[in-house]
Amino acid sequence: xxxxxxxxxxxxxxxxxxLEIFCVTLVLxxxxxxxxxxxxxSPLRPLSRFMEFYIWLMRGTPLMLQLLFVxxxxxxxxxxxxxxxxxxxxxxxxxxxxxxxxxxxxxxSVPRGQYxxxxxxxxxYGQTMRRIILPQVIRIVLPPISNETxxxxxxxxxxxxxxxNDLLRVARTxxxxxxxxxxxxxxxxxxxxxxxxxxxxxxxxxxxxxKYAK
Amino acid sequence: xANTQNEDVMLRMRGIKKSFGSVEVLRGIDLTVRRGEVLAIxxxxxxxxxxxxxxxxxxxxxxxxxxxxxxxxLATTTPAGAVEYTDAATCRRxxxxxxxxxxxxxxxxxxxxxxxxxxxxxxxxxxxxxxVLPEARELLAKxxxxxxxxxxxxxxxxGQQQRVAIARALCMKPDILLFDxxxxxxxxxxxxxxxxxMRELAAEHMTMVVVTHEMAFAREAASQVxxxxxxVIVEQGGPxxxxxxxxxxxxxxxxxxML
Numbered sequence: 343x344x345x346x347x348x349x350x351x352x353x354x355x356x357x358x359x360x361l362e363i364f365c366v367t368l369v370l371x372x373x374x375x376x377x378x379x380x381x382x383x384s385p386l387r388p389l390s391r392f393m394e395f396y397i398w399l400m401r402g403t404p405l406m407l408q409l410l411f412v413x414x415x416x417x418x419x420x421x422x423x424x425x426x427x428x429x430x431x432x433x434x435x436x437x438x439x440x441x442x443x444x445x446x447x448x449x450x451s452v453p454r455g456q457y458x459x460x461x462x463x464x465x466x467y468g469q470t471m472r473r474i475i476l477p478q479v480i481r482i483v484l485p486p487i488s489n490e491t492x493x494x495x496x497x498x499x500x501x502x503x504x505x506x507n508d509l510l511r512v513a514r515t516x517x518x519x520x521x522x523x524x525x526x527x528x529x530x531x532x533x534x535x536x537x538x539x540x541x542x543x544x545x546x547x548x549x550x551x552x553k554y555a556k
Numbered sequence: 557x558a559n560t561q562n563e564d565v566m567l568r569m570r571g572i573k574k575s576f577g578s579v580e581v582l583r584g585i586d587l588t589v590r591r592g593e594v595l596a597i598x599x600x601x602x603x604x605x606x607x608x609x610x611x612x613x614x615x616x617x618x619x620x621x622x623x624x625x626x627x628x629x630l631a632t633t634t635p636a637g638a639v640e641y642t643d644a645a646t647c648r649r650x651x652x653x654x655x656x657x658x659x660x661x662x663x664x665x666x667x668x669x670x671x672x673x674x675x676x677x678x679x680x681x682x683x684x685x686x687x688v689l690p691e692a693r694e695l696l697a698k699x700x701x702x703x704x705x706x707x708x709x710x711x712x713x714x715g716q717q718q719r720v721a722i723a724r725a726l727c728m729k730p731d732i733l734l735f736d737x738x739x740x741x742x743x744x745x746x747x748x749x750x751x752x753x754m755r756e757l758a759a760e761h762m763t764m765v766v767v768t769h770e771m772a773f774a775r776e777a778a779s780q781v782x783x784x785x786x787x788v789i790v791e792q793g794g795p796x797x798x799x800x801x802x803x804x805x806x807x808x809x810x811x812x813x814m815l
Contacts, residue, residue, distance in 0.1 A: 458615055459662035463676035463728060464652050473679060477666045554666050554708040 349516055349525050356512030357532055362426070363498045363508070364536075367433040368491065374434065375441025380471070382446050393442070400439030406500055408432045413504050429501045437494060444486045448479035481551040488544035495536050509533070564591045566626055566653075566732050566763050567612060571633075573620035574607055581607045583787040584621070589732065592761035596768055596778035596795075600810060603784040605767045609736050612765065613654045614647070625650040626731065655730030659737040661717040663709040669696065669720050670705040673727045681728070688727070695723040699753050715746030719753050733757070735766040751777075771814050775799050783807045
């Protein structure tokens with residue numbers, strides 16, 4: 343029993359890294375995703391082409407490869423980032439690309455009449471986006487965003503290969519040391535708990551933003 | 557005398573042309589709307605009525621001709637044939653004189669009825685909310701929807717939504733109100749309440765341009781009727797003469813089919 347408690351305490355420490363990657367990535371990648379979506383939809387050809395390329399690059403290569411690239415290849419050209427920053431850079435760039443496509447689909451599903459109504463009321467592009475379009479987009483994109491967010495919880499385990507002590511790595515270290523599989527089970531419970539909290543949170547958000555639909 | 561007449565001109569369009577790609581939708585339209593006038597634009601679908609209306613408030617940009625709002629130039633065409641719109645600030649000010657009511661209502665679905673009305677006065681005109689609030693409530697009373705102030709658009713019938721859309725446009729105090737087939741998306745039994753609201757506005761001498769298929773409304777509420785076909789104005793006149801004795805064969809054929 344005492345051993346289990348020790349395991350849990352160690353793994354709680356591991357969860358800190360996991361949670362840090364998760365939270366910071368989410369906070370950075372969501373706004374970045376919105377900006378990338380707006381860029382992708384921009385009438386400025388070079389901007390929209392660049393965003394298209396960025397999204398293709400990020401979605402077209404494994405996140406694992408991107409992590410290794412930022413961690414091992416960038417230092418070779420003189421860009422040396424602290425471990426956690428390297429991981430965050432790769433995660434944020436990757437997730438922003440996925441979020442961008444979700445937001446793009448959301449923005450495009452708002453009827454043109456909404457833009458026209460805003461325009462005839464004298465609203466600027468910024469006001470139209472901020473006050474009219476994006477609030478409607480949020481409702482549309484919540485389910486797919488929720489999906490990606492839950493993926494992110496589990497993808498954080500990829501930093502395992504960068505030798506950072508996240509939840510999964512701590513679990514494996516204990517397993518190897520003690521010849522006991524319990525830490526894997528504990529890790530699964532930890533991931534499930536985080537996912538449960540997220541699922542509950544998104545349900546609340548969907549109810550909040552869905553209140554205006556009949 | 558000429559001067560006072562000019563002052564009364566709210567909207568003047570000259571030689572308006574509009575093409576979408578190689579399709580010429582408007583082929584030289586001249587139109588004048590005076591203060592307090594209700595101009596009904598009728599005609600078969602595809603005749604360019606809605607496009608003409610949308611050229612008035614720059615939802616579409618003209619391909620040729622000129623638009624003046626309250627005596628100031630919104631857009632003009634150079635002798636070389638290039639269309640030039642006035643500077644952004646003037647455009648904004650002139651277009652602020654116009655309001656629009658759409659076929660599909662286009663209310664903001666994430667805002668309550670009251671918030672729909674307050675949105676533009678508060679965030680575009682930057683007026684204090686408390687100052688606009690009584691005006692918004694008064695407008696809702698006027699369109700008969702005081703009891704629905706805190707409802708969301710999806711909770712209202714089409715006719716109610718359209719009346720909210722009219723109130724929302726009025727809340728910006730426009731000088732000219734443009735209606736793009738305001739009853740075409742409504743069930744027949746709901747058109748009456750919207751037309752009643754529009755008749756009341758006409759009786760208050762609101763300047764209105766109405767693209768419509770409602771011949772009864774055009775006959776009773778309009779001061780001028782314009783018949784369009786194939787991108788040109790075929791016939792124009794006061795409603796009595798227009799409906800009782802149309803001159804052009806196309807007008808006669810159209811009215812014969814509609815009535």
